[in-house]
Amino acid sequence: MSARERDQLAVKDEEPALRSRSGTLSDDLRNALEEQIVSGKLPPGARLDEAEIAAQFNVSRTPVREALKALTATGLVEVRGRQGVTVATITIPILLEMFEMMAALEGLCAKLAARRATLTEKANLRAIHAKLVQALDSQDPERFYAINHEFHDALYDAAHTHFLAGQTRALRRRVAGYRRHVTHQPGRMAATIGEHERILEAIERADAETAFRAASEHVNLLGDDMADFISSLPPAFTQPV
Numbered sequence: 001m002s003a004r005e006r007d008q009l010a011v012k013d014e015e016p017a018l019r020s021r022s023g024t025l026s027d028d029l030r031n032a033l034e035e036q037i038v039s040g041k042l043p044p045g046a047r048l049d050e051a052e053i054a055a056q057f058n059v060s061r062t063p064v065r066e067a068l069k070a071l072t073a074t075g076l077v078e079v080r081g082r083q084g085v086t087v088a089t090i091t092i093p094i095l096l097e098m099f100e101m102m103a104a105l106e107g108l109c110a111k112l113a114a115r116r117a118t119l120t121e122k123a124n125l126r127a128i129h130a131k132l133v134q135a136l137d138s139q140d141p142e143r144f145y146a147i148n149h150e151f152h153d154a155l156y157d158a159a160h161t162h163f164l165a166g167q168t169r170a171l172r173r174r175v176a177g178y179r180r181h182v183t184h185q186p187g188r189m190a191a192t193i194g195e196h197e198r199i200l201e202a203i204e205r206a207d208a209e210t211a212f213r214a215a216s217e218h219v220n221l222l223g224d225d226m227a228d229f230i231s232s233l234p235p236a237f238t239q240p241v
Contacts, residue, residue, distance in 0.1 A: 025059060026066035032057070033067060037076050037087055038176040048077060048085040075174055087177070092230060098175050103220035105168040106152070110199055110215030112159035114208040121158040122204055128154055129196050136189050144189050145180060151196060155215075158203070192218070 033053070036042040048068060054061045068085050071077035078088045090098070113121075128151045135144040152172070156165040172179075195218040202211035 024063070026063040026070070029053075029057060029059070029063055029067035030070045033071060034074075034076060034173070037071075038173050040177055040180050042087050044087050044089045044177045046087045047083065048087065050085075074170070088174075090175075090178070095175065095178060098171060099220060102168070102171055102175065103216040103218075105164065105171065106155075106219045107212040107216035108164060109156050109159040109161075109168060110203065111208045111212035112161055112164070113155055114203045114206050114211040116160045117158035117203055121154070122200075125151065125154050125158065125200055125203065129193075129200055132196065133193055136193055141189065144192075148192065155199075 033042070033048070042048070050061045050064050050068070053064045053068075057064070068077055072079065072085075076088055077085055080086050117125075128147060132144065132147045132151060135147050153169075156168055159165060195214065198214040199211060199218060202208075202214055
């Protein structure tokens, strides 16, 4: 059995769970495809064929078309002429601008968390950080990435802001396929532990300005980090300027 056939079977196995969630079928398909994009299973530049997706999920092409239209509106998917519908790719200048915006949003979330986080939320952040350290010790990049995602979600929740958290998560989804490459850079996981520790310490002592700086610097790409990140990207991941 080929890898593609195994993937198709895995998707079919998930179909009952897909159908059981609330919302329309096109909504459920959109959520499932978005998860595959965010997780990197569908990387930037990957072609999204309506017929293939319909066959994988055992549905008609109409809800697939609606799901792809919704994903196009979010910027995760784009229509590229004869190439059809693909997972969105981004020019390097725009991508770096997105990372700068992410740095500002993450910094503000950390600043508000330092002012507003409850003792329970601080303890939860500390517990997630401990799991991240364990993932580093086991040298498991995929587990590390998932727990890192959990840490940042908890940080947004600790900020006690709905609009800011929503905007931060939306932008994070846009750059998720690229951020995975940051995690896989040599030494990046170990550096993340130290950066999270600085964020945590600032939040725990209610130092809002230090929390802002620590979180912003954690996300932003500067100097050698930026050069290494750009060189790591496959050509299909980016558009020409």
